[in-house]
Amino acid sequence: MATELPGRAQVVIIGGGVIGTSVAYHLTKLGLTDVVLLEQGQLSSGTTWHAAGLVGQLRASESATRLVQYSTQLYAELENETGLSAGYKRCGGVTVARTEDRMTQLRRTAASAEAFNMECELLSPEQALEHYPVMRVDDLVGAIWLPGDGKANPTDLTFALAKGARMRGARICEKTRVLDVLTTAGRVSGVRTDAGDVEAEIVVNCAGQWAKQIGAMAGVNVPLHSAEHFYVVSERIDGVHPDLPILRDPDGYTYFKEEVGGLVIGGFEPEAKPWVSPDQIPYPFEFQLLDEDWEHFEILMNSALLRIPALEVTGIKKFYNGPESFTPDNQFILGAAPELENFFVGAGFNSVGIATAGGAGRALAEWIANGAPTGDLTGVDIRRFAPFNGNSRWLHDRVAEVLGLHYEVPWPNREMTTARPFRRSPVHHLIDAANANFGSRMGWERANFFAPPGVAPTIEYTWGKPNWLPWSAAEQSNTRTNVTVFDQTSFSKYILAGKDAETALQWLCTADVAVPVGRSVYTGMLNERGTYESDVTVTRTGTEEFLIVSSAATTERDKDHIRSNLRGANASLVDVTSAYAVFGVMGPNSRDLVASLTSADLSDEVFPFGTSQEIALGYATVRATRITYVGELGWELYVPAEFAVGVYEDLMSEGAPFGVGRGGYYAIESLRLEKGYRAFGRELTPSETPVEAGLLFACKLKSDIPFLGRAAVEKAKAEGPRKRLVGFQVDDSEAMLWGGELIRRDGVVAGQVTSAAWGETIGACVGLAYVRRPDDGVVDANWVNFGDYQVNVGGRLYPISVSLRPLYDPSNERIRP
Secondary structure, three states: OOOOOOOEEEEEEEOOOHHHHHHHHHHHHOOOOOEEEEOOOOOOOOOOOOOOOEEOOOOOOHHHHHHHHHHHHHHHHHHHHHOOOOOOEEOOEEEEEOOHHHHHHHHHHHHHHHHOOOOOEEEOHHHHHHHOOOOOOOOOOEEEEEOOOEEOOHHHHHHHHHHHHHHOOOEEEOOOOEEEEEEEOOEEEEEEEOOEEEEEEEEEEOOHHHHHHHHHHHOOOOOOEEEEEEEEEEOOOOOOOOOOOEEEEHHHOEEEEEEOOEEEEEEOOOOOEEOOOHHHOOOOOOOOOOOOOHHHHHHHHHHHHHHOHHHHHOOEEEEEEEEEEEOOOOOOEEEEOOOOEOEEEEEOOOOOHHHHHHHHHHHHHHHHHHOOOOOOOOOOEHHHOOHHHHOHHHHHHHHHHHHHHHOOOOOOOOOOOOOOOOEOOOOHHHHHHOOEEEEEEOOEEEEEEEOOOOOOOOOOOOOOOOOOHHHHHHHHHHHHHOEEEEEOOOOEEEEEEOOOHHHHHHHHEOOOOOOOOOEEEEEEEEOOOOOEEEEEEEEEEEOOEEEEEEOHHHHHHHHHHHHHOOOOOOOEEEEOHHHEEEEEEEOOOHHHHHHOOOOOOOOOOOOOOOEEEEEEEOOEEEEEEEOOOOOOOEEEEEEEHHHHHHHHHHHHHHOHHHOEEEEOHHHHHHHHHHHOOOOEOOOEOOOOOHHHHOOHHHOOOOOOOOOOOHHHHHHHHHHOOOEEEEEEEEOOOOOOOOOOOEEEEOOEEEEEEEEEEEEOOOOEEEEEEEEEOOOOOOOOHHHHHOOOEEEEEOOEEEEEEEEOOOOOOOOOOOOOO
């Protein structure tokens, strides 16, 4: 029986695939039962029904892994609750390696599994054959076995989740197409459908590959684009049975799953085939597939024939070519849209929708019910994208690369190559001419390093020491001994102005920002749980005006967090990121270089650390802030974009007597890690407090000034940290670390590396890591200092020396001369 469309509901969910039904299920489980789910066709009829149904638990991060772990638990229990099976079966998974580079990745994967307390076993090729007898193994280096992996039936799962939602009061209206999203004064107020309007307090966009269209109706940016995604189903094969594990052969871009005695054979080819623009997806498109393309599938089929010899004499029953949506960075999209209040998005699942649906649905439901996420969802937060990421032509070109990343070796520092160059600093051409290698962050083209003249500035990807390391090391040394200029234009920059600007920032910031005009303050911004939403530098530029500087990647996130917590203050936030170039002039000779271009007094008495002044520099007027992220005397110069070329040319031409050099972001990373400086998204996330991060000095707890998260920080301080951030250096200079490695203390798992790089000053790899006790007790200084530590680097253990103080210049003498 069709459900009658109601005139209003507390929550309207758009999309009846596995994500939409999961959100409905979990909302009703949390007590929000006035839920209406709208599906333009039938449940699961969009992209869900043709999903392969693989459920691999281990992901690149702990937070993503926990989402899938919850999914598997839920899928196994749904039948008891609803009477409908999710078709879930735990069968285990084998991932094989054809090369030593892949095997290094698998050893790192096994170490991550140990850190997450998951079962994982390294296998020889012969042992892998025991798990998967129908494959060829003579060309393999090794494999891993993940017994917790499984498979689900996408349609059955969707119907089970939908029934669970219905049982608690949710209404599901199929054959109901959303035509518009209704808004009132910046807030969502309902939807318009082909069957009438529905008023709503909250609207959730789970429309799959249609999510970009739905978002556009609401003025919300949802950057995703569909690509054709292929798999075939074989006839029966001797030795293939229902308990056969999932097999992944990423060096051959392929996966294999048992189905009715045959195999589902699919994969992620290196160069994908984007489908039509998101605004041109045909309607209706219900339970439909695209045309077969055996030529495009050939690379996958040839690899499958190599791995499973029996396929040479086995027929193919069905060719599936179903479009699926992919995002620009291969992570799905979740969260509250910053453009429209009470409009949420769960979309762009990049072929991991079945595995992630349970956990992602619960996470989004908690976000809706609680007003904020309850854990670290930074990597999938919709606010990581800016409006320019929604350009459909740019998305089309980027998606061709993104799909293939699923089975690409996840090289350290891997850079996207498609749809670039994108955003460019005013001095991009000068940096390019200086032989820079460019990386990308929030679309900005940024110098990673500078290669010597006549040498191609390319990255040769490796797990060991890379080809560019000597060049970056030279940049580090020059910064420590002379002076280096870094183009840091990609910094996010905002002006908060108005008579209540100080009051608003005192609430938002952990540190006391009621400072005189011309002073800069490093501070965190927290949530009510006392964990990080951002870390920024705040400079008072006027009695009612502040300049806020943050990382390149967090522009939209920062703006939304600040505006959402102004609490009615008479203050307005303006994004001035693109108005100013930023040049970091860093090193012991930085004062001499800047002084050669200005008459301003740069002495420590007149221009101490944390001072910010407008000064004449050459022919330009710039804001000079004495601050550092590399642990040396230095200034950040904020230059109006139209003067940037002239200032940069002056710095380089006048800098020769002072040993000026150019530096890239790889050098910045190494230098900041030697100094123990934290980075948002790695050391600072919505999972860490200032107590754990060692940043209580940036909290105004000695004052009586309230700030967002203060009560939680005080509670955390009183209870003591259950994990603690430490710096470390590897005792063996031959080891190369990249971040994510497993840390052991006295032979027991103690944590993971958050960031690591080669530290030229130290002469070895350095990094930061959170460590915790196996009994979850308080991690005090004695426990940290009196342990024997090792780091697992691609399966090999190296001793490390751990410290709660910076490895380099712990007394800060270098930054205050």
